[in-house]
Amino acid sequence: MSRQGLASQGQWRRLPFIADPKLRWGLAIGAVVYLVLALSTVDVNWARVAEGASRGLNFLSAFAQPDFVSRRTDIVNGLLESLTMTLTSTVIGVALAIPVGLGAARNIAPWPVYLLCRGIITVSRTFQEVIIAILFVVMFGFGPLAGMITLAFATIGFMAKLLAEDIEDLDWRQVEAVRATGASWWQTMNHAVQPQVMPRLIGLSMYRLDINFRESAVIGIVGAGGIGATLNTSISRYEYDTSAAILLIIIGIVLLCEYSSSHVRRWTQ
Amino acid sequence: MPVSTTPQGTPTWRLRTTRAQWLGYLAWLAGVSLFLLCWKMISDNTMWVFVEDAGRQGSDLLSRMLPPQWSYAHRLWKPMWDTINIATLGTLLGIAMAFPVAFLAARNTSPHPLVRSLALVIIVSSRSINSLIWAMLLVTILGPGVLAGIIAIALRSIGFIGKLLYEAIEEIHPTPVEAISATGAGRMQVMSYGVLPQVMPAFAGISVYRWDINIRESTVLGLVGAGGIGLQLNSAINSLAWNQVSVIFLMIFVTVLASEWVSARVRHAII
Numbered sequence: 001m002s003r004q005g006l007a008s009q010g011q012w013r014r015l016p017f018i019a020d021p022k023l024r025w026g027l028a029i030g031a032v033v034y035l036v037l038a039l040s041t042v043d044v045n046w047a048r049v050a051e052g053a054s055r056g057l058n059f060l061s062a063f064a065q066p067d068f069v070s071r072r073t074d075i076v077n078g079l080l081e082s083l084t085m086t087l088t089s090t091v092i093g094v095a096l097a098i099p100v101g102l103g104a105a106r107n108i109a110p111w112p113v114y115l116l117c118r119g120i121i122t123v124s125r126t127f128q129e130v131i132i133a134i135l136f137v138v139m140f141g142f143g144p145l146a147g148m149i150t151l152a153f154a155t156i157g158f159m160a161k162l163l164a165e166d167i168e169d170l171d172w173r174q175v176e177a178v179r180a181t182g183a184s185w186w187q188t189m190n191h192a193v194q195p196q197v198m199p200r201l202i203g204l205s206m207y208r209l210d211i212n213f214r215e216s217a218v219i220g221i222v223g224a225g226g227i228g229a230t231l232n233t234s235i236s237r238y239e240y241d242t243s244a245a246i247l248l249i250i251i252g253i254v255l256l257c258e259y260s261s262s263h264v265r266r267w268t269q
Numbered sequence: 270m271p272v273s274t275t276p277q278g279t280p281t282w283r284l285r286t287t288r289a290q291w292l293g294y295l296a297w298l299a300g301v302s303l304f305l306l307c308w309k310m311i312s313d314n315t316m317w318v319f320v321e322d323a324g325r326q327g328s329d330l331l332s333r334m335l336p337p338q339w340s341y342a343h344r345l346w347k348p349m350w351d352t353i354n355i356a357t358l359g360t361l362l363g364i365a366m367a368f369p370v371a372f373l374a375a376r377n378t379s380p381h382p383l384v385r386s387l388a389l390v391i392i393v394s395s396r397s398i399n400s401l402i403w404a405m406l407l408v409t410i411l412g413p414g415v416l417a418g419i420i421a422i423a424l425r426s427i428g429f430i431g432k433l434l435y436e437a438i439e440e441i442h443p444t445p446v447e448a449i450s451a452t453g454a455g456r457m458q459v460m461s462y463g464v465l466p467q468v469m470p471a472f473a474g475i476s477v478y479r480w481d482i483n484i485r486e487s488t489v490l491g492l493v494g495a496g497g498i499g500l501q502l503n504s505a506i507n508s509l510a511w512n513q514v515s516v517i518f519l520m521i522f523v524t525v526l527a528s529e530w531v532s533a534r535v536r537h538a539i540i
Binding site for chain 1: 303308311319323326351354358393394402405406410411419485489492493502506518521522526529
């Protein structure tokens with residue numbers, strides 16, 4: 001009986017999420033088969049897990065009494081390095097992302113430039129920051145410079161992609177109006193495109209600053225400087241109270257970044 | 270907008286007042302000085318000798334990477350399968366945990382302001398800590414292996430899915446919710462028939478998007494011992510077998526592109 005007929009008799013069922021029944025059941029069976037296959041290949045050493053449980057409890061209790069003091073100089077140095085890396089990489093990354101983003105916007109760039117810039121974006125976005133950091137550490141040696149270049153490189157892909165999307169759906173009438181006055185390419189960019197994308201560009205840069213800080217805590221693991229190295233050392237030494245302190249500081253700074261970036265975004269709009 | 274008058278008495282238009290102009294210059298000066306200060310700190314901590322021969326190192330690296338050792342590829346299928354499993358199972362586990370948290374964090378469905386702030390704290394702390402850090406912690410607790418990777422991905426996904434989902438819940442239309450509650454439905458029934466259908470497309474889209482990000486992140490979890498292709502990457506790098514590293518890179522590149530394509534297709538179909 002049809003859905004309406006049943007409903008008129010008071011037997012109502014909600015509409016399924018996927019309308020086509022073949023596709024719905026196909027997806028469901030596929031998902032179950034995949035889950036069984038996947039779970040069967042996950043081998044877990046339960047004895048080791050049980051052994052580690054006490055360590056897990058240690059870690060949780062360390063969060064109750066984080067130790068900021070005993071490794072203070074390491075933490076402060078790591079943090080300063082992370083923060084400087086974050087700031088410089090965001091500035092450099094955004095500065096480089098603007099030309100790439102302009103080139104990757106279909107409506108203002110010619111084909112060869114478009115393909116080149118899209119290529120840069122894809123390569124930069126596909127690889128995790130850590131993988132890029134490994135390569136740059138090999139090239140530039142250990143230290144914050146490699147980290148800064150890594151983060152700047154990752155920033156290019158992120159910012160340029162979003163900027164290009166923003167430029168692609170900007171209000172074309174303003175560009176035409178400015179062009180009609182006889183403006184050159186630079187003047188068109190400066191007076192028609194730039195004012196339209198600026199608020200979003202600032203918002204995205206703030207967001208990226210936040211992401212770069214979080215990533216700077218990670219790339220230290222492969223030797224690219226920052227708080228990550230300190231964190232890695234403290235975890236491998238089982239000094240969970242220090243690790244807890246570092247994690248709490250990271251959470252605090254990210255919160256602060258998020259709070260201030262929402263203010264900046266409100267101010268630019 | 271400020272208009273000043275020239276000595277001849279004709280008004281001229283300017284974009285900013287003198288005061289605003291100077292404040293702007295001052296802000297730029299402060300920003301540039303801060304940047305230069307940061308740059309100086311970084312340059313002090315850098316061995317410039319190493320940087321000077323970066324070009325040589327880079328070309329050396331490239332020459333070792335090419336040609337890739339293709340025969341190594343057949344040993345990568347199992348790690349790749351593990352990587353995809355880490356991402357998928359981790360995302361599923363993350364969804365299961367993020368779903369209730371999002372409902373507790375949304376202003377219009379949260380039972381109590383206190384519960385709401387607790388849920389927000391969970392979301393923020395999960396978001397601030399990268400999955401690699403979670404993996405480092407979990408490897409010391411659970412031991413190396415795929416399980417640590419799955420849980421690390423799940424813990425990181427809670428914040429992402431939770432945040433986007435609770436924003437979607439806060440943006441729902443109140444009319445259907447009112448209509449359902451007017452029929453005398455209980456709290457859970459209102460959720461299930463009034464709220465859930467409205468956020469379902471957004472939820473599915475967010476989950477697929479996170480899955481795509483998780484594939485990318487799970488490729489490196491092995492560097493700290495949490496399973497997947499990162500383990501192979503780590504051992505290849507440690508043994509300086511750069512022609513194997515390039516095979517792994519290519520494999521990661523193709524997988525990530527494929528997952529991005531799948532996720533874009535699915536999101537396109539849903540929305």
